[in-house]
Amino acid sequence: MTRIVVDAMGSDDFPIPDVLGAVMAAREYGVEIILVGDESKIGPVLAAQNPGTLPIRVVHAPEMLTMEDKGMALVLKARRPNSKNSMAIGIDLVKNGQAEAFVTAGNTGAASVTAYFRLGTIPGVDRPGLTPVFPTASGSCVVLDVGANPDCKPENLLQFAIMGSIYAEKVRGVTNPKIGLLSNGEEAGKGNELIKHTYPLLKDSGLNFYGNIEGKELIGGKVDVAVTDGFTGNVLLKSSEAVAKLLMDKIKEAIQTGGLRTKLGGLLVKPALKGIKKMMDPAEEGAAPLLGVNGLVFIGHGRSDANAIKNAVRVANNAVKANVLESIRTAIEQSLKK
Amino acid sequence: MTRIVVDAMGSDDFPIPDVLGAVMAAREYGVEIILVGDESKIGPVLAAQNPGTLPIRVVHAPEMLTMEDKGMALVLKARRPNSKNSMAIGIDLVKNGQAEAFVTAGNTGAASVTAYFRLGTIPGVDRPGLTPVFPTASGSCVVLDVGANPDCKPENLLQFAIMGSIYAEKVRGVTNPKIGLLSNGEEAGKGNELIKHTYPLLKDSGLNFYGNIEGKELIGGKVDVAVTDGFTGNVLLKSSEAVAKLLMDKIKEAIQTGGLRTKLGGLLVKPALKGIKKMMDPAEEGAAPLLGVNGLVFIGHGRSDANAIKNAVRVANNAVKANVLESIRTAIEQSLKK
Numbered sequence A, B: 001m002t003r004i005v006v007d008a009m010g011s012d013d014f015p016i017p018d019v020l021g022a023v024m025a026a027r028e029y030g031v032e033i034i035l036v037g038d039e040s041k042i043g044p045v046l047a048a049q050n051p052g053t054l055p056i057r058v059v060h061a062p063e064m065l066t067m068e069d070k071g072m073a074l075v076l077k078a079r080r081p082n083s084k085n086s087m088a089i090g091i092d093l094v095k096n097g098q099a100e101a102f103v104t105a106g107n108t109g110a111a112s113v114t115a116y117f118r119l120g121t122i123p124g125v126d127r128p129g130l131t132p133v134f135p136t137a138s139g140s141c142v143v144l145d146v147g148a149n150p151d152c153k154p155e156n157l158l159q160f161a162i163m164g165s166i167y168a169e170k171v172r173g174v175t176n177p178k179i180g181l182l183s184n185g186e187e188a189g190k191g192n193e194l195i196k197h198t199y200p201l202l203k204d205s206g207l208n209f210y211g212n213i214e215g216k217e218l219i220g221g222k223v224d225v226a227v228t229d230g231f232t233g234n235v236l237l238k239s240s241e242a243v244a245k246l247l248m249d250k251i252k253e254a255i256q257t258g259g260l261r262t263k264l265g266g267l268l269v270k271p272a273l274k275g276i277k278k279m280m281d282p283a284e285e286g287a288a289p290l291l292g293v294n295g296l297v298f299i300g301h302g303r304s305d306a307n308a309i310k311n312a313v314r315v316a317n318n319a320v321k322a323n324v325l326e327s328i329r330t331a332i333e334q335s336l337k338k
Helices: A016-029 A039-048 A071-079 A086-095 A108-119 A154-170 A193-203 A215-220 A230-256 A260-279 A306-321 A324-337 B016-029 B039-048 B071-079 B086-095 B108-119 B154-170 B193-203 B215-220 B230-256 B260-279 B306-321 B324-337
Strands: A003-007 A032-037 A056-060 A101-104 A133-136 A139-144 A178-182 A208-213 A225-227 A288-291 A296-299 B003-007 B032-037 B056-060 B101-104 B133-136 B139-144 B179-182 B209-213 B225-227 B288-291 B296-299
Touching (some): A003 A016, A016 A032, A016 A039, A016 A056, A016 A306, A032 A039, A032 A086, A056 A086, A071 A108, A086 A101, A086 A108, A086 A296, A108 A288, A139 A154, A154 A178, A154 A225, A154 A288, A154 A324, A178 A193, A178 A230, A215 A230, A215 B230, A230 A260, A260 B260, A296 A306, A306 A324, B016 B056, B032 B039, B032 B086, B039 B056, B071 B108, B086 B108, B101 B306, B108 B296, B133 B215, B139 B154, B139 B230, B154 B225, B154 B324, B179 B215, B193 B209, B215 B230, B230 B260, B288 B306, B306 B324
Parallel strands (some): A032 A056, A139 A225, A178 A208, A178 A225, B003 B032, B032 B056, B139 B225, B179 B225
Antiparallel strands (some): A288 A296, B288 B296
16 A cells, blocks of 8 residues: 655645645545644644544644755755654655655745655656646646756756656656657757757657747647756746736636626636636646655645645555656666767 | 837737827827838838828837847947937837937847846946836736846935835826835735835835735735835746636636537626736836936837837836936935935
8 A cells, every 4th residue: 555645734724735635545545544734733733623543643843844854954954864754754764764755735945854854866867757647738738847956957857857757757648758849940950059959859859859848838838858958947837827827817807806697606606717727737636746856756836726636645655656766767868878 | 298118029920010000009099100120121110101291200120129139239230320220210219319218029138138238227326127017906017127137236226216116106096105015924024135124225215115015915916116126126026927828718618618608608708807917917017117327218028019119108108207216316315315
């Protein structure tokens, strides 16, 4: 039975969504859950769920990392062997083989840094890549990196491509995933210096390289994996979410401030729009893997609800069962032999 | 009377939207229009509009630049003194003082390169910045650069900030515009190397510097001007447009494939949604200025309709009347003295 650690102190409304989502996941997916966090806070929430004989146990962590944890102080907490926060203790459970994956809805930076220092990277991977799934016109696209590495080298982007390809294939079920290099134009010569130097590496990589793509092709669903540096990826992620939110807000506003006809129409289309909102909702995917660290780590939105946490556990479970970590290890090893 | 050159061969459906939009602008804004392009194509379209005594004249250009014009061949066409394409001839009219601004819905790269080589840059400006207006939660935000310069130095971004600030104030009527530096985090230390080195320049610039912003704050309307390198700006622009389009398409699809109730609701909310579409529509703004070249040049979407061309002329006319070029010249000069 897959054992998955869930950070009970992760989400904005911790520990309720985190514990509820974990219980739901244990019920639905038959995974073993280790809740890590403040026992006194987790206990009552967990008890209220009547977990009965569900395979859920609690590992106490007296401290937690918050949005305030950053910079050098964070690095020190991430590196200290006896750190007592829920992320460090949870990730150590994966490191020591007591669990196969770690899921958190906490501070993305804190989780990434903690995972990076405690697990290290897979041999041959210089930098891990945070890898969310974007909704697209044809389904979805895995994008990395979206924030872990603001400054990248071409080799980093090649590693992202290898890891993203495996993730798309093994976890998202895409056969021979198409890889796009995010640029400011589709032609081969387009891009900044980083892109121009990355292009030939991807072309010779043996991967199913589609070529350069613009934001339009990414969202249009032309590729299964889009590779970018963490700075551009972060701008892409944050602005895409914000545009979708702005549009939905404006539609809501237009309906609410409209006349009677509009309001009535709004009521009638509401169920259909709900489907759209769900499609654009990152909570549906649950969490993004931090690919390249030596262990499976999934990081979700702070505003995750119980459903998002449950979905994060589902995705983590799929990644464990698909043996993603070993596949990445092998693929990177082979790429180094070239 | 302001004289504005309109490239009749610019839009995807040239010359109809281009000529119609120009005629509408001459009627509505009392500007003098010079249509540049193939006389034999412009003539019949113009005549059909009964321009009467409207101040519109045609300057013949036997050639045109298309999406195929790029790379070194484009540079040669842009530099050749006797180039006969509509962009070169139109921009030369501005250069020689026969008109105050040039408007095109043609190939953005071709227009930028032609303007750069024929007009040169304002003294102290290394690189011009393409400057569209983004719809935001609170109104709009001027963003530059979105594509002219994939690789930038901190000094380029400082120049973008100075030029964007003036454009927001003089043409968009924003008092003391707030400038944001697009980054992957709001704190001062966040960003890639470019952003980290740009931050202190903006802080000491005397501009109303808000600090770093993420895509969320940009779209959320926290600033009036967002500064970024052309690579990131292009990804931002293309993906934002694509997300808005995807969402509107999915809403349309959900309504069309929904049941009778949903379809009826769709009919009732249609007028309200139309307002949203208009808000998100780049055609409403008409065209983006290429700030920093030694003359006023506005570049619109290829898919511009007559209304978009008309709006582009309106914005160009506003820029002329606001004396934007001279203001930028002075501001850059002053910044060099510091």
